[in-house]
Amino acid sequence: MKICKAMDETRLSEYVDGELAAPARNEVERHLRGCADCPGIVDEMRAIRSAAAELPREIEPPRDLWSGIESRIEGSGAAAPADPDEITPVGSGEVTPVGSGRFHVARSWNVGLAAAAALVVLVAGAAFLMRDDRRLADGEATPPPGASVTLASLKAAGAGYRRMTAELETLIEARRGDLSPATLSVLEENLKIIDEAFDEIQVALETDPHSAPHRALFTSIYRHKTMLLQQASSLPPQS
Amino acid sequence: MQSVAIQLQERPIQPDDLIQRMQRGDVDAFEALYREHAGRVYALCRRLCGDPARAEELTQDAFARAWQHRHSSRPGAAYTGWLCRIAINLALTDARSRIRRERKEVPAREGAGPIGEMAGPVAAPRVAHPLDLEKAIAGLPEGARRVFVLHDVEGYRHEEIAEMMGLAVGTTKAQLHRARRLLREALSK
Numbered sequence: 227m228k229i230c231k232a233m234d235e236t237r238l239s240e241y242v243d244g245e246l247a248a249p250a251r252n253e254v255e256r257h258l259r260g261c262a263d264c265p266g267i268v269d270e271m272r273a274i275r276s277a278a279a280e281l282p283r284e285i286e287p288p289r290d291l292w293s294g295i296e297s298r299i300e301g302s303g304a305a306a307p308a309d310p311d312e313i314t315p316v317g318s319g320e321v322t323p324v325g326s327g328r329f330h331v332a333r334s335w336n337v338g339l340a341a342a343a344a345l346v347v348l349v350a351g352a353a354f355l356m357r358d359d360r361r362l363a364d365g366e367a368t369p370p371p372g373a374s375v376t377l378a379s380l381k382a383a384g385a386g387y388r389r390m391t392a393e394l395e396t397l398i399e400a401r402r403g404d405l406s407p408a409t410l411s412v413l414e415e416n417l418k419i420i421d422e423a424f425d426e427i428q429v430a431l432e433t434d435p436h437s438a439p440h441r442a443l444f445t446s447i448y449r450h451k452t453m454l455l456q457q458a459s460s461l462p463p464q465s
Numbered sequence: 466m467q468s469v470a471i472q473l474q475e476r477p478i479q480p481d482d483l484i485q486r487m488q489r490g491d492v493d494a495f496e497a498l499y500r501e502h503a504g505r506v507y508a509l510c511r512r513l514c515g516d517p518a519r520a521e522e523l524t525q526d527a528f529a530r531a532w533q534h535r536h537s538s539r540p541g542a543a544y545t546g547w548l549c550r551i552a553i554n555l556a557l558t559d560a561r562s563r564i565r566r567e568r569k570e571v572p573a574r575e576g577a578g579p580i581g582e583m584a585g586p587v588a589a590p591r592v593a594h595p596l597d598l599e600k601a602i603a604g605l606p607e608g609a610r611r612v613f614v615l616h617d618v619e620g621y622r623h624e625e626i627a628e629m630m631g632l633a634v635g636t637t638k639a640q641l642h643r644a645r646r647l648l649r650e651a652l653s654k
Binding site for chain 1: 500504529533595
C-alpha cells in the first residue's frame with residue numbers, strides 16, 4: 227500500500243463519505259487526477275465501506291439465549307419507568323431504526339402468504355436435505371467452549387412458540403366458517419409442510435444437537451409457523 | 466393462494482400486537498419478539514464487543530433491559546431501532562467499564578490491537594469476502610472497531626456516534642479513518 231505524502235488520508239476518508247464542502251472536494255479531486263497512489267486508496271476505502279454496509283444484519287447466536295433472558299426477567303418484577311438516558315436516541319428525540327439513514331432494513335412481518343409459503347417450503351427442503359447432508363454440519367458439530375446446547379434446551383426454547391401457535395390454531399379453528407375454502411386449503415397445506423419440516427429438523431437435531439444450522443432452522447420453523455398463523459388469523463371474513 | 470396473498474399484502478401484519486401483549490406482561494409474546502430480533506441484537510453486540518461469548522451476555526442483558534423498560538418500547542418497525550439502541554448503549558457502557566478495569570491493571574495499550582499497525586507496500590484489496598471482513602473487523606483496536614461498526618456497518622452519523630461514545634466528532638472521524646486503514650492493510654495480506 228503506497229503512502230502519498232501530499233494528501234492526508236483522513237481527508238480522503240471524508241471525501242469517500244461525501245463530507246467535504248465543494249472547495250475541499252475539488253482540491254481532492256484535482257489531486258486524484260494527478261496522483262498515482264491516492265485513486266487506489268480511495269477505491270479501497272469505497273470497497274470496504276460498501277462491503278461493510280452489505281454485511282448481514284443478523285447473526286444467529288451460537289446457542290439459544292432465551293433461558294438466560296427468562297431467568298433475568300423472572301426476578302425483575304414490575305416494569306421500570308422509562309429511562310431516557312438508556313433508550314432515547316441521539317438527536318431528534320424520536321426513536322428511529324438503527325442506521326435508518328442509509329443501510330438498515332428492519333426485518334418486518336409484512337410478508338404475504340405467498341412469500342410465507344415459499345419460505346416454509348425452503349425451510350422444509352433445507353431440513354430434509356440437512357438430515358442427510360453431513361457436510362452442512364462440518365465444523366459445527368463440536369460445540370463452542372462454554373456452550374450448553376442440548377436438544378432438551380432447544381425443545382424448552384420452543385415451548386413459548388408452541389403455546390402461541392396453539393392459541394392461534396384455536397383462534398383459526400373458531401374462524402373456520404369465516405375463511406374461504408381456498409384460503410383454508412392453502413393454510414392447511416402450508417401448516418402441513420411446516421409440521422413435516424419440524425419433524426425432519428427434530429430428527430436432525432437428535433443426531434447432531436450442536437449444529438448451528440440445525441438450531442437456526444429449528445427456530446426459523448417455529449417463527450414461520452407463528453407468522454403464518456398470525457397472518458391467517460387476521461384475515462377479514464371471506465364468506 | 467392468490468387471493469390470500471393479495472389480501473395479506475393489503476393488510477400487512479405488524480408485531481404491534483406482540484408488543485402490546487409484551488407491555489401487558491405477557492412473557493410468551495416477549496419470547497416471540499426475542500426470537501424475531503435475537504439475530505439482529507446479537508450481531509450488533511458481537512461486532513461492537515468483538516467477543517462472541519461476551520456478545521451472548523450483552524444480548525441477554527439487552528433483552529432483559531428491554532423487558533424492564535417495556536412500557537417505553539415503540540410500535541412496529543421502530544421497536545427494532547429501540548431495541549438496538551438498548552444493545553448499543555449496553556455494549557458501549559460495558560466497553561468503557563472494561564477499559565477502566567484494564568487501565569487499573571496494566572498501562573493503556575490503545576493502538577496495539579490484534580491487527581496492529583502495519584506498514585510497507587502490500588497488494589490492493591479486492592472486494593472483501595464477508596467472512597474475511599468480519600474477522601478483520603473483530604481484530605481492530607476497540608475504539609476504531611466500535612466507530613467503524615456504528616458508522617460503516619450500522620449507518621450512524623459521526624455526530625450521533627460522538628454523542629453515544631462521549632467523544633469529539635474529530636475523534637470519531639480519526640478512529641474511522643484508522644479503522645479503514647487497518648482494514649485495508651489486513652485485507653491486503
